[in-house]
Amino acid sequence: MHSLNATQQSWEVPLHRLAVRTALLGCVLLFAFDAAPAFAEQEEGEGKVAFNNACRTCHSFKPDDNRLGPSLHGVVGRKAGSLEGFGFSSAMKGSGITWDAATLDKFIANPEAVVHGNAMKPFGGVADAAERSKIVAYLETLK
Numbered sequence: 001m002h003s004l005n006a007t008q009q010s011w012e013v014p015l016h017r018l019a020v021r022t023a024l025l026g027c028v029l030l031f032a033f034d035a036a037p038a039f040a041e042q043e044e045g046e047g048k049v050a051f052n053n054a055c056r057t058c059h060s061f062k063p064d065d066n067r068l069g070p071s072l073h074g075v076v077g078r079k080a081g082s083l084e085g086f087g088f089s090s091a092m093k094g095s096g097i098t099w100d101a102a103t104l105d106k107f108i109a110n111p112e113a114v115v116h117g118n119a120m121k122p123f124g125g126v127a128d129a130a131e132r133s134k135i136v137a138y139l140e141t142l143k
Helices: 012-054 101-109 129-141
Strands: none
Touching: 012 129, 101 129
16 A cells, blocks of 8 residues: 655545556457457458468459459359359259358368369368368458
8 A cells, every 4th residue: 555745635646546457448449449450350361371372373352353263252142053154054043052151161071072173173171270261251242
C-alpha cells in the first residue's frame, strides 16, 4: 500500500493506478485491433500457399481462368459441374453437390470417394487435415 505524503490527496493514488490500468488496457486493445488484419493475412497467406502446393497445377483462383481444371474462384456455394466454359465429367455434373466447406474438405481429402468417376486423376487427395483446412479457408475468400 502506498503511503501519502503531506501534499498528496487520498484520491491521487487510486487515480494514478486507474490511469496506468486504462493505458495498459488501451495498449492491449490497440494491439488486438492492429494485429487482427495481420493474423487474417497470415492465415490467407498460408491458405494460398497450401492451395498453390496442392491445387495450382491444374486450377486457378482467378475468375474465368479455366485450365486443366476449372477456376476455383467462387467455388463455395456453387453447384458442382456448373461453371460455364469448362467441360466437366458427367460424374461431376450429375453429382448433385453444392460446394460448401465440409464437402470441399471431403473432396480434397479423397475426390474419388466423393464423386466416383471424376476427372481429377492422378490427384489422389490431400491427407493432412490441417492443409485441407487452409485450402478450404482460402477457397472461402475467393468471392
